[in-house]
Every structure is written in C-alpha cells, then in structure tokens.
Amino acid sequence: MSKDIIYPDWKAIRRDLLEHIQSGRWKPGDKIPREVELADHYGCTRSTVGRALRDLAVAGFLDRKRKGGTTVAPNPTRKAPLDVPILREAIRAAGHVPGYRLLHAGLYSAPPDVAKALGQSGTPELLHVQALYLADALPHQIEDRWLVPAMVRGLGPDHWQEQPVDEWLLSNAPLTKARIEIEAIGLPADLAPHMGQMPGSPSLLVTRISWKQARPIGLLRLYHATGHRLKTGI
Amino acid sequence: MSKDIIYPDWKAIRRDLLEHIQSGRWKPGDKIPREVELADHYGCTRSTVGRALRDLAVAGFLDRKRKGGTTVAPNPTRKAPLDVPILREAIRAAGHVPGYRLLHAGLYSAPPDVAKALGQSGTPELLHVQALYLADALPHQIEDRWLVPAMVRGLGPDHWQEQPVDEWLLSNAPLTKARIEIEAIGLPADLAPHMGQMPGSPSLLVTRISWKQARPIGLLRLYHATGHRLKTGI
DNA sequence: TAGTGGTCTAGACCACAAA
DNA sequence: TTGTGGTCTAGACCACTAG
Structure with missing residues (x-):
C-alpha cells in the first residue's frame, strides 16, 4: 500500500487501490487485505473503504466473496460502454x-x-x-x-x-x-x-x-x- | 409511489423507483421527491434511499444536482456493455x-x-x-x-x-x-x-x-x- | 462454526448551485 | 443565502461460505 498520507476520501482510496492493481503489485488472483485492515491503514471506517472496494468490484477489477475475502479479478474482462443514442x-x-x-x-x-x-x-x-x-x-x-x-x-x-x-x-x-x-x-x-x-x-x-x-x-x-x-x- | 409495504432494503427501493420511471408515472425531466421525503416514505434513513438513488443515477436514469434536486434523466442514453474478452x-x-x-x-x-x-x-x-x-x-x-x-x-x-x-x-x-x-x-x-x-x-x-x-x-x-x-x- | 463482506442506522458536516 | 445531495462516522446485525 501507499506509505504516506491519510485519505478520508473514498475516491482517493479507490485510486490508491487501483494503482496497486494496475501497477502489478497486486496480481490477478491475489487476495488483498480485509476491509478492517484497509480501514485501519487509511485511517477511516469500514464503510468508507467498503465504498471504494465495492466500486472497484462493480467495475470488474475485484472479486468479492463473504468469508472468502477480496481478490484481484483473474480475468479483467473490461466492459466498453457502447452508446445507444438518439x-x-x-x-x-x-x-x-x-x-x-x-x-x-x-x-x-x-x-x-x-x-x-x-x-x-x-x-x-x-x-x-x-x-x-x-x-x-x-x-x-x-x-x-x-x-x-x-x-x-x-x-x-x-x-x-x-x-x-x-x-x-x-x-x-x-x-x-x-x-x-x-x-x-x-x-x-x-x-x-x-x-x-x-x-x-x-x-x-x-x-x-x-x-x-x-x-x-x-x-x-x-x-x-x-x-x-x-x-x-x- | 407504491402504496403498501415498507422496504428497509435499497434494492427493493431501487426497483420501486425504477418502476416509477419506466411506467411513465415519473416522466423525463420530472423532479422527484427529496431524499428526506423518500426516506420518510420508505421508512428508512437517508443513506439507504441515497444508495438506491445513486445507483439509478450512475445507470443513467436520474440526474442529480445539489440544491437542484433529483430529476428523471431527459435523454436515457443507455449504455450497452461490450465485452473485451480473451x-x-x-x-x-x-x-x-x-x-x-x-x-x-x-x-x-x-x-x-x-x-x-x-x-x-x-x-x-x-x-x-x-x-x-x-x-x-x-x-x-x-x-x-x-x-x-x-x-x-x-x-x-x-x-x-x-x-x-x-x-x-x-x-x-x-x-x-x-x-x-x-x-x-x-x-x-x-x-x-x-x-x-x-x-x-x-x-x-x-x-x-x-x-x-x-x-x-x-x-x-x-x-x-x-x-x-x-x-x-x- | 467462524470469518468475511453486505447492509442499515442516526446522526453530522460539507460542497455546491439555485433562488 | 439556503436547500439539496455527497460524504463520513461509529456502531450494529445479518448472510453467506470456506474451512
């Protein structure tokens, strides 16, 4: 994780987590720290890191399972949004x-x-x-x-x-x-x-x-x- | 809004709100009730209706502005997710x-x-x-x-x-x-x-x-x- | 069965934009 | 100026599932 600053801001936490994934420090399949640990690390509550993690999960970067923990998605099947316009x-x-x-x-x-x-x-x-x-x-x-x-x-x-x-x-x-x-x-x-x-x-x-x-x-x-x-x- | 049941469940609230939009009871451009009013109506806190509203907003069904309130998106430019697979x-x-x-x-x-x-x-x-x-x-x-x-x-x-x-x-x-x-x-x-x-x-x-x-x-x-x-x- | 994420509460303060 | 959504907290209980 990043060494320094405390972010009480879910978007900043999201950026930091994403950076870990995209830089390869966390590889596909890797298990990442639990919500409580991350909350402790970033100096915020579980809800706030939860918000960041949830966002990354719906974007397809993370897989989350109860009791199983959170892992980096093995197959980053990215979704390209195609407009359906007037x-x-x-x-x-x-x-x-x-x-x-x-x-x-x-x-x-x-x-x-x-x-x-x-x-x-x-x-x-x-x-x-x-x-x-x-x-x-x-x-x-x-x-x-x-x-x-x-x-x-x-x-x-x-x-x-x-x-x-x-x-x-x-x-x-x-x-x-x-x-x-x-x-x-x-x-x-x-x-x-x-x-x-x-x-x-x-x-x-x-x-x-x-x-x-x-x-x-x-x-x-x-x-x-x-x-x-x-x-x-x- | 629906007449009957109390849902302490953001997904159910989301469904109910979406039904209002898709059935045409709330038309594009219409202003919908404030978070506090919806929270009161559904019998839950503002965070919970907020979750449902936020979800509908990112999906493109609602436009939200501080002080301006929440309106039904005038131009439902739906996004079709296109896979980028292996x-x-x-x-x-x-x-x-x-x-x-x-x-x-x-x-x-x-x-x-x-x-x-x-x-x-x-x-x-x-x-x-x-x-x-x-x-x-x-x-x-x-x-x-x-x-x-x-x-x-x-x-x-x-x-x-x-x-x-x-x-x-x-x-x-x-x-x-x-x-x-x-x-x-x-x-x-x-x-x-x-x-x-x-x-x-x-x-x-x-x-x-x-x-x-x-x-x-x-x-x-x-x-x-x-x-x-x-x-x-x- | 125990550990993890998922959800909810009841507050609070803040940021932004409309009136 | 003031009303609205955006965010955060510090707890709590629940649902799922891996061990």
Missing part, C-alpha cells in the same frame, strides 16, 4: 447537420424471421417504417423498424413524417430490455441506392430487439454507411 | 473448441498510419504479430497486432508460438486505457485465404489502441469471419 442527436453531436427522410411506412405482414425474433406466431401485421438519416445532406444511416402495434398505440403517420419514430418511442414506449447484435454485411440491393453506394458494399448492421418488461416492442435494423465506425473506449 | 476464452465460452495458428511475427517498420495512431514519430521498428484463431477448426478471427517493444519487454518468440500474445499481455502489460472502433470492411486480399473466404467479403473489424497510463502499448486489429456477430444487451 439517431439525430448522435449526428448533431458529431458536428454534422442532421437530416431525416421517410422512405416507407405502413402495416405489413412481418417476414417470418422478424415475427420469430419478436416472439409473434405466424405472420402478424406489424408496423413497418423505413427512413434515411443524413449527415450534412449525405446518407448516413438507414433505419428499418418493425413495431408491434399494440405496444405503440398513439404512434400515427404524423409522428414519422417529419420526426423520427426514434424520438417518439423514447418518451412514449421506453424500453426496459434490449438485445443488440452488430455484424458486417453487404448492403442489400434495395437499400444501396438510398445510400448512394453499390449493392454489396460492406456495411455495419446493428440489430436491436427491444422489450418493455417481457413484452416485445419491436425490431430495429440500423444500416450504416460504408466507412462509418462505432467508437467507444475504456 | 480471444480463446470467448471461443470456449461460446461452446467451441478454440484453436490458434501463428501466421507471422517479427520486428518491422510500422506503416505510417499505425505509427501515427500509436503516437510514434517516423517509421519505428515495432513488433508485428499476426495469428489466426479457430473455432472448431474453422477460421474465426484474425489478429493483427503492432506492439511497442519498450512496453512489452519480456515478450519473446516462445510467447507467441503456441500461446496467443493476448494472454501474455493480460498478465504482463495490463492496459489502463483503450480506444475501440468497430467498422465493416471488405476482407483484404492477403487475409481472405486464411479465412477461407473471397477478398472483399464483408468482415467486422475491431481496432483497439491501448495505453498503460499515457504510454501507448500497441494497436490491435481484429478481423472477424463473415457472419460473425458481436452481441450485447441492456
């Missing part, structure tokens, strides 16, 4: 002028794969919305949504002409759970022209299925322009 | 038998883009390692790494013949910071044969630049087999 806001935040163009909307029989993903039997009538998002007037993303009508009551044509469905959903049908998949595909022939690209050009496809409690709301496929990157970090 | 472990966890084949290793002059990304001037000599990861004997991922020699002292040929560099790095040169980018590309002609695919087939490319404190460790490019998906959720 589409127009994300474009604006990147310093571009956002644009929105509705391509298609209406009630249609869902393809079997969509129906299955949403836990619907047969080929139910779902709300289908396709729209193009622009950044500085250039094609940026294509949104392809299938929504369960019962879950989006109140969503009408006026909600998708000028304003993305996205933004209506946020305040009117907030999701509680979602499954997200990211893959690389060749741009489908029917979408490529809207993107101003050749069919088959590599495109990032993000598929998101969302639920409210246990009830499926809808499926979103988001096709990104070739070259577009998702960025994150830890 | 490659062989990820394959094993997916229920496949992992394999590893070294393609190439040695000291080479780094291409300008790599040198620049790592903050190195000119065309420094960097350690270059390429390897193929297999899942059930089928090509799964290609790892393309450039490492700063000074940061990986002790990493020698014996460390990459049979065992992925990946696993050596984890315990010997842990990263403290990383920048991650995900994009869709056409598989380069030199890598496609190793993947058993045609050049240009859509491939998910994950690029990761990692640092230890402020010093760059290396750059990793991870090419995924066509059809391979990254999965996450919230």
Whole structure:
C-alpha cells in the first residue's frame, strides 16, 4: 500500500487501490487485505473503504466473496460502454447537420424471421417504417423498424413524417430490455441506392430487439454507411 | 409511489423507483421527491434511499444536482456493455473448441498510419504479430497486432508460438486505457485465404489502441469471419 | 462454526448551485 | 443565502461460505 498520507476520501482510496492493481503489485488472483485492515491503514471506517472496494468490484477489477475475502479479478474482462443514442442527436453531436427522410411506412405482414425474433406466431401485421438519416445532406444511416402495434398505440403517420419514430418511442414506449447484435454485411440491393453506394458494399448492421418488461416492442435494423465506425473506449 | 409495504432494503427501493420511471408515472425531466421525503416514505434513513438513488443515477436514469434536486434523466442514453474478452476464452465460452495458428511475427517498420495512431514519430521498428484463431477448426478471427517493444519487454518468440500474445499481455502489460472502433470492411486480399473466404467479403473489424497510463502499448486489429456477430444487451 | 463482506442506522458536516 | 445531495462516522446485525 501507499506509505504516506491519510485519505478520508473514498475516491482517493479507490485510486490508491487501483494503482496497486494496475501497477502489478497486486496480481490477478491475489487476495488483498480485509476491509478492517484497509480501514485501519487509511485511517477511516469500514464503510468508507467498503465504498471504494465495492466500486472497484462493480467495475470488474475485484472479486468479492463473504468469508472468502477480496481478490484481484483473474480475468479483467473490461466492459466498453457502447452508446445507444438518439439517431439525430448522435449526428448533431458529431458536428454534422442532421437530416431525416421517410422512405416507407405502413402495416405489413412481418417476414417470418422478424415475427420469430419478436416472439409473434405466424405472420402478424406489424408496423413497418423505413427512413434515411443524413449527415450534412449525405446518407448516413438507414433505419428499418418493425413495431408491434399494440405496444405503440398513439404512434400515427404524423409522428414519422417529419420526426423520427426514434424520438417518439423514447418518451412514449421506453424500453426496459434490449438485445443488440452488430455484424458486417453487404448492403442489400434495395437499400444501396438510398445510400448512394453499390449493392454489396460492406456495411455495419446493428440489430436491436427491444422489450418493455417481457413484452416485445419491436425490431430495429440500423444500416450504416460504408466507412462509418462505432467508437467507444475504456 | 407504491402504496403498501415498507422496504428497509435499497434494492427493493431501487426497483420501486425504477418502476416509477419506466411506467411513465415519473416522466423525463420530472423532479422527484427529496431524499428526506423518500426516506420518510420508505421508512428508512437517508443513506439507504441515497444508495438506491445513486445507483439509478450512475445507470443513467436520474440526474442529480445539489440544491437542484433529483430529476428523471431527459435523454436515457443507455449504455450497452461490450465485452473485451480473451480471444480463446470467448471461443470456449461460446461452446467451441478454440484453436490458434501463428501466421507471422517479427520486428518491422510500422506503416505510417499505425505509427501515427500509436503516437510514434517516423517509421519505428515495432513488433508485428499476426495469428489466426479457430473455432472448431474453422477460421474465426484474425489478429493483427503492432506492439511497442519498450512496453512489452519480456515478450519473446516462445510467447507467441503456441500461446496467443493476448494472454501474455493480460498478465504482463495490463492496459489502463483503450480506444475501440468497430467498422465493416471488405476482407483484404492477403487475409481472405486464411479465412477461407473471397477478398472483399464483408468482415467486422475491431481496432483497439491501448495505453498503460499515457504510454501507448500497441494497436490491435481484429478481423472477424463473415457472419460473425458481436452481441450485447441492456 | 467462524470469518468475511453486505447492509442499515442516526446522526453530522460539507460542497455546491439555485433562488 | 439556503436547500439539496455527497460524504463520513461509529456502531450494529445479518448472510453467506470456506474451512
């Protein structure tokens, strides 16, 4: 542990403990001192070191078990937080002028794969919305949504002409759970022209299925322009 | 708030508060009761409701300001945690038998883009390692790494013949910071044969630049087999 | 069974920002 | 200025689990 100062401050304690881990003085698998010992060392109560330790545990740096004590996580599986933003806001935040163009909307029989993903039997009538998002007037993303009508009551044509469905959903049908998949595909022939690209050009496809409690709301496929990157970090 | 039971339990309080938000009874922007009021309502101390509120705030559901009070977050930008796993472990966890084949290793002059990304001037000599990861004997991922020699002292040929560099790095040169980018590309002609695919087939490319404190460790490019998906959720 | 972390209390003082 | 959240204390009891 650090030799000198007394910190009555859980963030400082957290920093000090993390430094022990990242510098390698405490190695993966090592058992670290008990809460009481650390509290004594830092000159504070158990609650305060506990706060620091808990924080490091949820961040994945430590494993804690009652009676077993606290150990340095053997496999620092770091989690990189991936944003799930509002589409127009994300474009604006990147310093571009956002644009929105509705391509298609209406009630249609869902393809079997969509129906299955949403836990619907047969080929139910779902709300289908396709729209193009622009950044500085250039094609940026294509949104392809299938929504369960019962879950989006109140969503009408006026909600998708000028304003993305996205933004209506946020305040009117907030999701509680979602499954997200990211893959690389060749741009489908029917979408490529809207993107101003050749069919088959590599495109990032993000598929998101969302639920409210246990009830499926809808499926979103988001096709990104070739070259577009998702960025994150830890 | 819920009418009935008294919970002296911060997780139950968290659930109850979250239910208020997700059901829409508390809408984005709404001010919610003060800690003292909630403590009174739930029949516990301020610390306990504080714990629940803090948890919801870090999860992004609430905004808290001194004197300003606590409000429901206007823009629930949810974060989907993306794993940064050990490659062989990820394959094993997916229920496949992992394999590893070294393609190439040695000291080479780094291409300008790599040198620049790592903050190195000119065309420094960097350690270059390429390897193929297999899942059930089928090509799964290609790892393309450039490492700063000074940061990986002790990493020698014996460390990459049979065992992925990946696993050596984890315990010997842990990263403290990383920048991650995900994009869709056409598989380069030199890598496609190793993947058993045609050049240009859509491939998910994950690029990761990692640092230890402020010093760059290396750059990793991870090419995924066509059809391979990254999965996450919230 | 005994030792460890997990939680809670009933106070207190402080830091920040809104009025 | 004053109200709100942020933090800390000095205890206490409980829940889990390793030995």
